[in-house]
Amino acid sequence: MTSAENLQAFKRDGRIVVVGASLAGLRAAETLRDEGFTGSLTMIGDELGEPYDRPPLSKQVLTGWVPAENTKLPRRREIDAKWLLGVPASGLDLATNQVRLADGRTVPFDRVLISTGVRARPWFVESEAALDGVFVVRTREHAEGLQRALAAGPSRVLVIGAGFTGSEIASICRERDIPVTVAELAPAPLVGALGAMIGEVAADMQRARGVDLRCGVKVTQLEGDAQGRLRRAHFDDGTTIDADVAVVALGGIRNTEWLQGSGLAAGVWGIACDTGCRALDLNGLVTDDIFVAGDVARCPNPIYEYRLISLEHWANAVEQAEVAAHNMVSGQADRWPHLSIPLFWSIQFGVNIKSVGVPTFADEVVVTQGSVPDHRFVAAYGYRGRVTAAVSFNNAKWLDHYRTLIETAAPFPPACPTPDQPADMKPTPVDFPGPVLLAQGATVVVTGHDPSERRVTAAHQHR
């Protein structure tokens, strides 16, 4: 699209394919039509059925209040799309501009949006993952299955991993009066996302509600009975626990395998893109017709030293989808950068936890408002003397204030904006477990000597 006429022709008769028919894909499709795109629109999704909302799956659905099939996303407008559902995409050919499907079909496009998201990381031993009673929670079917298992009144549930999803599930078990053990490798729940200070608060919350919380331990084996039903879990400290349900909550795997060999900068880290949501190729050059949005995107954020950041956040998926869609049907001069400050929430043990900014981008943390023992406070995170993030426990009304502090690079520690100043406002080191868990080894190699010959090649092609 070099001229205004070409752009008009593309908006009128072009072909856009959206790979990934969940929240980001749907919102992008709606925005494309809002922006006047009248060409053909194809939605490709590996799951059958309409796009649905995932956050209720680990909350309202697991409590038994809302059936999993009642989570279909509201539609803001008609999108007049062709839906290709139940078949995953298996490849992307940038030479011919085609998406390949797993059943052998090909779908041609002029521009494509990739929003394939993440899937649940399965238990690492396949035969143990297949035991009756072992669950992950990512899809409607997963949530429905786990809900039925909880309704059956298990003697004990083991939750493996005390991140946000694992902690929410543990909370629901206690609400349903089901004995629950939570096993976490880190020293406390939520510590990888929010640091040691908040981790301690989260641990207190869990124990106060009767969770058998075991930190610093690793589950080494899930043991089944003769009928293939889970009955026991083994820990690396030699202890065991009897449980008939285990929920594996070890985070997600980004769905990028189908892009191997496509020439895009896609890997375990996601798909790198610019702030305009245009995908980067393996060499780090911006592509023209390939856009990325949602959990699978890895986008630079100028506030955080232009680092590439992937976010598995609901609001990020929505905002990025809208920016990507706008840019897909706009000329270069009219394009928008995706410059939002990350926002996240989690509901657990009766507390509304929200965060703004990137808490891991910090060296110090300080409680700025409220009272930690009451589980009603705000903590601000700072990096080299400026505010980079904030976390609230039952104090969400103040987060907008902190968002402004982050956007304006306000000095850290910030002043308390209310009379409820905590007695001790001393910043402490943020104390994250460190990047060891994130180190994945080399994923690319660089070859060539002259600037005209320098190229990046994906390392998995060399193994």
Next chain:
Amino acid sequence: MRVVVDLSRCEGYAQCAFLAPDAFRMHGEEALMYDPGASNARRDQVLRAAAACPVQAILVDQLEGRDAPAEGSSS
């Protein structure tokens, strides 16, 4: 009907829980739980709740099930 609440925007004012208590419930003092598939019989209540939300975080479907892919279709 279909409802989604942008919980990153929600600040727990609880207006919705007063106006449509069958569809919106407070969980603790600030967290909101809602029924994303609230009964159509409550549509008026839910629309009133959406209109009253101080941060306009409640989105209700505009299509009532039109423009959907056929369930179970793969082409």
